[in-house]
Amino acid sequence: MTLIVLDILKSIALGTVEGFTEFLPISSTGHLILVNQFISFDKSFTVLFDIVIQLGAILAVLIFFRKKLWPFTKDKNKNKETLNIWYKTIVGVLPAIFFGALLASFIERKLFNPWIVAVALLVGGVVILFIENKERSVKTISINDLSFKTAFLVGLVQCLSMIPGISRSAATIIGGMIFGASRVVATEFSFFLAIPTMFAASMYSLLKHGTSLTMNQFLILSVGFAVSFLVASVVIKFLISYVQKNNFKIFGYYRIILGVIIILYFLVK
16 A cells, blocks of 8 residues: 555656656656656556656647647638648658657667766757847747748757757757747747657557556556646646746756756766
């Protein structure tokens, strides 16, 4: 009984980490790798658990943007705009599907460690500060004006997030800004792009690592999924409001500080 309570507490903690970090430009995978150094389940179940709580975050996006993403209404113009978003999202996810299938196993074997995360956090933080301090011209101020070319280019940049610590949201948001999208449009498209990207990655991992579950494991997964969903729902709402008036410098500083702390920790460990 004590063991299942402890595992549920772990599930809540890890679900909170996933929900909080998935859509902020600070790397959910990187944070989970770090937290798993201190609290985790057995190796095979940890992989499955991390996948399932990621699906909770995807569900949060679908529910938050349900009106914008549901293409079957009485308003034909609205349906056309929604389908246009989905078409651009599909174009944007193509590079991740290609390079993910090509490199996923290698990256999982060689790069999933705290040192890679620390360096990626540092580099990503410096890039965020550089982009935010640089004067740039904004050409796209509406998601409907985002071109298919830009969607594809952002999708290419997203592939960098296969390196743990880079952050999928950081890559897509900063990539969008580099290619002329406003901060708001880049953030919104990052959310849309997360749906097929994370779903495809999750399904791939489920097929690879899926296993029969005990009742206790099912309970632990359910708790993690629910916590991830609830926390991600709050974070999505916060980020949409935050980018209306603020830049991402605070996340750049956070990444750099955390990267330095991780390096120092493992140097003196």
